[in-house]
Amino acid sequence: MPHEDVRLGQLNAWLDQCLPQLFSAEGWGAVPVASLTPASSDASFRRYFRWQAGERSLIVMDAPPPQEDCRPFVKVAGLLASAAVHVPRVLAADLERGFLLLDDLGRQTxxxxxxxxxxxxxxxxxxxxxxxxxxxxxxxxxxxxxxxxxxxxxxxxxxxxxxxxxxxxxxxxxxxxxxxxxxxxxxxxxxxxxxxxxxxxxxxxxxxxxxxxxxxxxxxxxxxxxxxxxxxxxxxxxxxxxxxxxxxxxxxxxxxxxxxxxxxxxxxxxxxxxxxxxxxxxxxxxxxxxxxxxxxxxxxxxxxxxxxxxxxxxxxxxxxxxxxxxxxxxxxxxxxxxxxx
Incomplete structure (x- = not known):
């Protein structure tokens, strides 16, 4: 199995663990059936997926170690948010494995x-x-x-x-x-x-x-x-x-x-x-x-x-x-x- 498919399997397993906790904490009810589709990629090793269930949409970042490190993203997101800059809210994180669950800020750059x-x-x-x-x-x-x-x-x-x-x-x-x-x-x-x-x-x-x-x-x-x-x-x-x-x-x-x-x-x-x-x-x-x-x-x-x-x-x-x-x-x-x- 290709390495990226292994990562995707790990990512799905992580979502199965963290989404029920997130939905409960946010008062969103039960976790619905959803799709996970590629949202974007960039010049780095990071990949982004869109988790979509009805009108609710979240972004999942896959930033594989050791090439990528999520910690600076989380830190700078907090800094920018403190200045009232509109950045994604970090909803869940596995920093060791390089997974983040984020607000979806939209579909058009x-x-x-x-x-x-x-x-x-x-x-x-x-x-x-x-x-x-x-x-x-x-x-x-x-x-x-x-x-x-x-x-x-x-x-x-x-x-x-x-x-x-x-x-x-x-x-x-x-x-x-x-x-x-x-x-x-x-x-x-x-x-x-x-x-x-x-x-x-x-x-x-x-x-x-x-x-x-x-x-x-x-x-x-x-x-x-x-x-x-x-x-x-x-x-x-x-x-x-x-x-x-x-x-x-x-x-x-x-x-x-x-x-x-x-x-x-x-x-x-x-x-x-x-x-x-x-x-x-x-x-x-x-x-x-x-x-x-x-x-x-x-x-x-x-x-x-x-x-x-x-x-x-x-x-x-x-x-x-x-x-x-x-x-x-x-x-x-x-x-x-x-x-x-």
Whole structure:
């Protein structure tokens, strides 16, 4: 029997144990006959199932150890909930085996419903939620987005995209240039004010729900640069927006953040430069991650969005002359085919 079928059998047995206790505690009556169907999967080893009985719907997370650990999810869910951010309530948990039973926040992500007409309203809600958890004190013992983590993330690009995916070995001069570029990006990130950072705050991880949005996939949260999440929100892995609109949304966030007492940069141009450089760090990391997912995990579909990240980087290179050395390195790489916005 395949390993994943063994996990599914264990998951069903766990549900048989915990659902009667949950239904009794919540006053929901007897546990009805229900279906368990795949809800979603992601780039990690986690899987999600929807338990459905009539109008009652729950989400079951399967996060197999040792590849995954549910504890950060539970911890950060509590933190975000304390800031009135709409996150799934943890209804039952087996942390040792990697099973969680959660509220179902809905069936449609922002990515599935957002368009040019409703984007302003949806992003306004997303910014309000972002500001809510950025107000949290930095006292919950989360990891910090330190130099070591930033550097490990950047190294994914030469290791997995340049070397493994493209088959290119950078020479000593190119490696030295890469190190200088990394130092520039890391120094910019470390110089920023710190807040709680979701690390993947994008439309795919936001659910259209009431209250809106429902926030998912927050288990990797850290304390780090204030521009990280808002840059991620508007320079998404799976859809792109006109640069003028992104600029207006960033200005809106910066104004709201200042009014809310979030420690953003004093001047908008300083904020925008920090956002640009933070975005480049993230884009390089994600290109490396997508290459790793392809070659290590056998999931090549993510590579189709790599051209989007190169476009984001090229837009920044055009207005940030301090990144000219990075531009020269990237110009020496073969270009992937461009995808539509």
């Amino acid at each position: 922002y990515l599935e419903v957002i368009d040019t007409d409703n984007a302003d309203a949806l992003f306004e809600d997303a910014l309000q939620a972002l500001l809510a958890f950025q107000r949290l004190p930095l006292d919950a013992g989360l990891p910090h987005y330190d130099e070591a983590l930033l550097r490990r993330e950047l190294q994914l690009f030469p290791d997995w995209y340049v070397q493994r995916h493209l088959g290119i070995e950078w020479q000593a001069e190119q490696l030295a240039a890469w190190e200088r570029c990394c130092t520039l990006l890391i120094d910019s990130a470390l110089a920023q004010p710190k807040v709680l950072v979701h690390r993947d705050y994008m439309p795919r991880n936001l659910m259209e729900s009431s209250p809106n949005p429902g926030v998912l996939d927050f288990q990797d949260a850290v304390y780090g640069p204030v521009t990280y999440d808002v840059t991620c929100l508007f320079k998404d892995a799976f859809l792109s927006w006109p640069e003028e609109r992104v600029g207006a949304w960033l200005k809106r966030y910066w104004t709201m953040a200042r009014d809310a007492g979030i420690p953003v940069q004093d001047g908008f141009e300083d904020f925008l430069r920090a956002s640009d450089l933070m975005g480049v760090q993230r884009h390089l990391k994600v290109i490396g991650i997508f290459a790793r997912i392809c070659h290590r995990d056998g999931k090549p579909r993510y590579l189709q969005d790599v051209p989007r990240f190169f476009r984001y980087i090229e837009t920044v290179l055009a207005r940030r002359p301090e990144l000219a050395e990075l531009g020269a390195l990237l110009a020496g790489l073969p270009r992937p085919e461009v995808v539509s916005a």
